[in-house]
Amino acid sequence: ILAATGLAVREIGGQHVYRTIVPFHTRVKSQWSNSVGWYVGGAPVEIPVARATDFDSALKLTHAALARNRSLSRMPITRVLRLLGSDFRPTSPDLYSIVSYVDARGVPGSDRWNDLRTYGLMRVSYGDQVCVWITRLHEGLQLACRYPDTDIARENMRLYVERLREFITSPKGSAR
Numbered sequence: 001i002l003a004a005t006g007l008a009v010r011e012i013g014g015q016h017v018y019r020t021i022v023p024f025h026t027r028v029k030s031q032w033s034n035s036v037g038w039y040v041g042g043a044p045v046e047i048p049v050a051r052a053t054d055f056d057s058a059l060k061l062t063h064a065a066l067a068r069n070r071s072l073s074r075m076p077i078t079r080v081l082r083l084l085g086s087d088f089r090p091t092s093p094d095l096y097s098i099v100s101y102v103d104a105r106g107v108p109g110s111d112r113w114n115d116l117r118t119y120g121l122m123r124v125s126y127g128d129q130v131c132v133w134i135t136r137l138h139e140g141l142q143l144a145c146r147y148p149d150t151d152i153a154r155e156n157m158r159l160y161v162e163r164l165r166e167f168i169t170s171p172k173g174s175a176r
Contacts, residue, residue, distance in 0.1 A: 001101045001134055003058040004167035006049040012159050016050035021096045022066065024073035041073035042098065055167060094129035103136040111138050120144065130157070141168070
């Protein structure tokens with residue numbers, strides 16, 4: 001998903017580097033396996049998509065960036081915000097752009113979610129950042145997103161979703 005997103009961002013916006021925050025699960029000790037809670041931390045990821053010649057090379061660059069920065073997800077967001085200094089002034093509820101991917105097929109009962117008309121909820125708000133949540137279900141992928149309410153954002157999100165679909169469903173650039 002991130003490799004495809006990076007390539008789409010390069011094509012749509014001409015970006016040479018794709019930057020985002022990636023949520024990582026941080027429930028690493030077995031003592032927490034049965035506890036309730038959202039054990040997630042965000043890590044900044046920078047992917048030099050200008051160096052990608054095709055989907056496979058974008059995938060390798062993405063994998064390297066994720067491996068390099070995963071440990072940063074254990075740093076509390078309050079510490080990160082303190083390190084940014086007093087000049088950092090968020091302009092919206094979304095502190096940063098995010099792309100999240102969750103494979104929910106292993107959740108007990110998830111094979112019945114479609115019959116139960118189960119769906120995810122997300123906070124509705126204004127913001128100047130693009131946030132994308134992709135969930136893999138037994139029936140396929142579900143995409144939810146939040147983006148600025150502007151004509152250019154609507155058009156670019158339409159293009160992004162089209163390109164993401166093409167990358168995912170293409171036999172050569174499959175993210176399956």
